[in-house]
Amino acid sequence: MQSNTKDIKSVVKRDAFEYPVMESFYTIQGEGKFQGHAAYFIRLGGCDVGCHWCDVKESWPVDTHPIKTVAELVKEASAHPGRIVVITGGEPLMHDLNPLTEALQEAGFRTHIETSGVGKQITGIWDWVCFSPKKFKEPNPAIFPLVNELKVVIFHPSDIVWSETWTNKLPAKSLWLMQPEWSKQADMNPLIVQFVKENPRWQISVQTHKFLQIP
């Protein structure tokens, strides 16, 4: 009885936990292994990594976005039939993702994250971790054993060589993807195609949602 009361209290507290949310939307995962699958995206505000080619710079401020609770986010996601929730940003690891991911999994969702790995702590319970390291800020090495897919954005030919510096840190089963920076496709695609043909452990990820003109 005592412990039951305590459990209810901790769930109420968890469901009241708050996040800054730039936007949330039901769409098709455009990138990586789950490309083509329906998913609910939650884009949290806040990022201090500073990628000059970032396609969502509006997400960078941490304190200008509407605040939502775990309960509100789970309810919104539950309004759609898809059972994957992708937590992205901004840099989602700026926040404690344990309350949100715990509640989402309890509600029957798969929890996926898009992250640069930059954060003091690696929080959350994950079914799929997409790790996209950046030259502009070192990731927290605690993420390495959790990585399911490495996704390196290729802006310059030197990024192809740099991509290979990450692979030996990651689980043997992880997928290795190169994704052309959106504005550099004409120059980077031929190089990536050539590289993957010669190094078939690697795969290409393109931002298919942008071709489909969906969020």
Ligand SMILES: C[S@@+](CC[C@H](N)C(=O)[O-])C[C@H]1O[C@@H](n2cnc3c(N)ncnc32)[C@H](O)[C@@H]1O
């Ligand atoms: C906007 S970020 C948010 C999540 C996290 N901050 C990160 O960088 O992984 C989501 C994904 O988009 C990629 N991305 C951002 N801008 C891009 C661009 N201009 N071209 C290609 N990929 C891009 C990131 O590398 C990341 O894999």
Ligand SMILES: Nc1nc2[nH]cc(C(=O)O)c2c(=O)[nH]1
């Ligand atoms: N459709 C769609 N797929 C995505 N995959 C990763 C995205 C992201 O911005 O994290 C993204 C996005 O913004 N839209």
Ligand code: SF4
């Ligand atoms: S880490 Fe992600 S959100 Fe932050 S600037 Fe880079 S691409 Fe954008």
Ligand SMILES: [Mg+2]
């Ligand atoms: Mg995006």
